[in-house]
Amino acid sequence: MKNISFGNRILLLILLILLITLLLSAYLLHIIKNSELSLLRSQEARLEQAAFLFDQSIHGDLEKYIKDRATQDGSRSEKVHTLGQLINEKILSVEEEYPGIHLGLYSYELDVFYDGTQRFDENFSLRRKKAFEEVMNTKKPVIQNLGPEEGGIVEIYRPLVRDGKPEGVIRSAQYLAETGYYGKRKEIETVVYVIIGAVLFTGIGGAMVLFRQFVSQVQNIKAGVRRLEDNLNDTLPPAPGELGEIVKAINGLALKISCLNLYNETMLASIDDAIVVADNGGRVVIANNMAEKMFGMAEKTKNADYEEILPGESPFVGLMRDTLSRNINYKDLQVEWLNGGHNAHHLLVSTSTLADGRGDIIGAVLTCRDITERIRLEERVRRQERLASLGKLVAGVAHEIRNPLTSISCYIQHWQNQNKPNPRALATMYREVARLDSIVNQLLYFAKPAEARFSFNDINVMVENVTDFFKELHQGRNSLIKDLRPGLPGVWADTEQLERVIVNIMFNALQALPEEGIIKICTGTGPGDDTVMVSVADNGCGIPQENLMHLFDPFFSTRPKGTGLGLAIVHEIIQVHGGNIEVESEVGKGTKVTFYLKTREDV
Structure with a gap:
């Protein structure tokens, strides 16, 4: 027995108790079932005899009896009482020979039930009424056995x-409660329950001993788990055993x-981000070293x-509150925070x-990444880029303006020597002045574009x-192919500026053809x-890959007489419209310029 585990001991004891209880219950049911069947057969035979004797005691048919003794115009009440005298007399006579049996007769014609008393109206239940109707319809006996809840009644x-015609229904019944049957049955049940109780007491006692040992070891385990x-x-x-x-x-x-x-602690300590984890109740579960350092935690x-x-x-408290209470998640929210002022x-x-x-919310996590140094570095880079762009812009402006000024200066010196202006020189000077004016206008537009007037177009x-x-x-010089998709949504844009974008892109494509x-x-x-897309493609000379990244820089041009401001202005206009522009090119095959515009009124 010592080698048997606690679980097997308890299982064997429980199985033994259940088996004994089951056998006793089955035995009890067997005894009660047999006794009930025997009693019911005996009572049914006795009730049949009493009902037969009662049937034989009534001579002739009921209708004739009523006609012979009641007045010709007698009322129903008179007929009921006339027949009642006969029936009640017969009932009492038979009940003397069969004590404990209750007899009665239901008259179909008068719709009344005689039970040996003077109560002739409403003295039978709906259940009996249904039984009466069933017997009258089928002309066959009906046996009903009612359980102890209704007194253990056996009815036939x-x-x-009479003369082949049913005139009524004879009811014979006996109440088993009056025979003392249920008392004997209760005695048997008491004996069996005492035996079952003794078995249960013994089993529970043994189980308690085992459980005390089991619980003692479980308590030791619980205390160890708390530690x-x-x-x-x-x-x-x-x-020992399964507990071991x-x-x-x-x-x-x-x-x-x-x-x-x-x-986890090593990993969290090595992470540069501050991490704070709280449960649903707002209690902090995890806070790494960076969080303690950043927020000055204990x-x-x-x-x-x-x-x-x-x-x-x-703002961190409000963000955590929104996440815990309203399930709002924030992603890479840039915050400027004064640490302690x-x-x-x-x-x-x-x-x-x-x-x-299971998908149930158990808490929230807050992560903070310090990007102060990155912001400062980006600001320095942007400052250097602005200075570089400014230097490049100044150099480009100086270069572009110096060339026409050089031509004008040469012709002026020539006039001083000749004392007479040359018509060709005047034309050249006019062209160079016009070029200067174009450069200045484009430069002014690039520096400060005209205010866009947006509408759906x-x-x-x-x-x-x-x-x-x-x-x-x-x-006649080149071929122009259009592939315009119908039904496009309107774009939120300035018509004049967008037409200028298309003109500049097509002009560049024409120059490369x-x-x-x-x-x-x-x-x-x-x-x-x-978004809506517009693309302009050509089969010209193409652009080298090293030049693609500089296409939108001011004054960058691969043509000798180009100003380098056309695509810079295009890029600026597209940016103002909230779109973007892309360039694909391959030397010797051509170039494709694509820009995208928004159809929403949010530029």
């Missing part, structure tokens, strides 16, 4: 037939959790409320809810206007449902 209903909450290295002492297997599993799990905690932050730990003047910190803040395997109409102009200006070149302009939908 048989038809009273593990504070120190995972404080393992549980060994235990449980103890071994708990110790192994504690070792794995201890190793995992060590990995070392003991576990189980403290996040509103007490996080700086009250910071001294130094300004630029932070990327994110919050998100935490869910378990059909991009296809704008393309048609520009292409019609180019066809008239360059007739050989003789009999092809320009193809297309419109369509962009990658999103709220």
